[in-house]
Amino acid sequence: MKITNFQKRVYELCKKVPKGKVTTYKAISKKMGVKAYRAVGMALNKNPYGILNYRGKNMVPCHRVINSNGFVGQFAHGPKTKIKLLQSEGIFVNKNKMINLKKYLFDFK
DNA sequence: GCTTTGACTCTCG
DNA sequence: TCGAGAGCCAAAG
Numbered sequence: 576m577k578i579t580n581f582q583k584r585v586y587e588l589c590k591k592v593p594k595g596k597v598t599t600y601k602a603i604s605k606k607m608g609v610k611a612y613r614a615v616g617m618a619l620n621k622n623p624y625g626i627l628n629y630r631g632k633n634m635v636p637c638h639r640v641i642n643s644n645g646f647v648g649q650f651a652h653g654p655k656t657k658i659k660l661l662q663s664e665g666i667f668v669n670k671n672k673m674i675n676l677k678k679y680l681f682d683f684k
Numbered sequence: 685g686c687t688t689t690g691a692c693t694c695t696c697g
Numbered sequence: 698t699c700g701a702g703a704g705c706c707a708a709a710g
Binding site for chain 3: 615
């Protein structure tokens with residue numbers, strides 16, 4: 576599996592997000608110095624460390640990346656799966672697929 | 685190599 | 698406050 580530089584950067588940033596916290600596509604792209612919000616999502620969609628490898632050691636916690644408005648957004652294995660994972664880490668997701676960004680957002684620094 | 689697509693975000697009415 | 702439209706950039710076709 577070939578991984579582009581762009582994807583690699585996205586993955587590295589994702590891995591910095593601690594358990595119980597989330598980040599946004601916006602934050603990631605901003606940190607990378609571009610505005611390719613959508614490209615970031617794409618990179619994660621094709622992510623080689625997908626949900627099936629989540630129990631593994633070196634996975635990218637892609638479920639911790641959500642929309643900037645607090646909505647959970649999409650997920651390769653369906654939003655349900657994403658929500659489930661988030662909740663399993665102690666993040667409350669209401670039925671509108673929204674979370675408390677203020678409380679859970681992890682800010683890269 | 686040009687066109688389309690997408691796990692998004694911003695702006696405007 | 699809310700919906701529609703435009704803009705963004707990398708990957709895939």
